[in-house]
Amino acid sequence: xxxxxxxxxxxxxxxxxxxxxxxxxxxxxxxxxxxxxxxxxxxxxxxxxxxxxxxxxxxxxxxxxxxxxxxxxxxxxxxxxxxxxxxxxxxxxxxxxxxxxxxxxxxxxxxxxxxxxxxxxxxxxx
Numbered sequence: 001x002x003x004x005x006x007x008x009x010x011x012x013x014x015x016x017x018x019x020x021x022x023x024x025x026x027x028x029x030x031x032x033x034x035x036x037x038x039x040x041x042x043x044x045x046x047x048x049x050x051x052x053x054x055x056x057x058x059x060x061x062x063x064x065x066x067x068x069x070x071x072x073x074x075x076x077x078x079x080x081x082x083x084x085x086x087x088x089x090x091x092x093x094x095x096x097x098x099x100x101x102x103x104x105x106x107x108x109x110x111x112x113x114x115x116x117x118x119x120x121x122x123x124x125x126x
Contacts, residue, residue: 008042008049009066012058013116016041019052022115026083052116059117066120073108073124077101080122085112088119 013019016039023043024030031041032049040053046068070076077087077100087100088111095102100110108124 006049008051010051010053011065011114011116011118012055012060013052014054014056014058015116016052016054018115023052026080026085026114059113061118063119064111064121065118068120068122069125070122071125073110073122077110077122080112087112 011019020031020041023041023045027043027045029043029045032044033042040051043050043052050066068076081087088097089100090097090102090111095104097110100112101108102110110122111119112122113119
């Protein structure tokens with residue numbers, strides 16, 4: 001089953017042009033297939049395809065929508081901050097951030113929102 005399949009993430013956008021600009025300005029990437037379909041763009045980030053599609057429901061999920069496993073957490077977090085990304089602060093049961101970072105089980109994670117309100121996690125690979 002699924003021998004020749006592949007997977008991709010799907011993120012909603014209320015303004016596709018704004019989302020495209022965010023992905024270009026923040027991650028330095030452009031759509032990999034401009035002719036994917038009307039109202040959608042396919043990007044590739046760190047080997048993972050991410051479909052961004054236009055919908056009125058963008059930004060309504062309050063959970064992590066995409067995770068980035070970084071080999072150099074401090075560098076990547078600093079680079080994102082330099083590009084204007086603001087990391088979220090949380091004070092929840094079991095998750096309390098300090099300067100945007102939570103340490104759990106020897107790992108560090110930080111969350112930020114894209115231009116459409118989707119929550120993206122930056123994690124430290126082991």
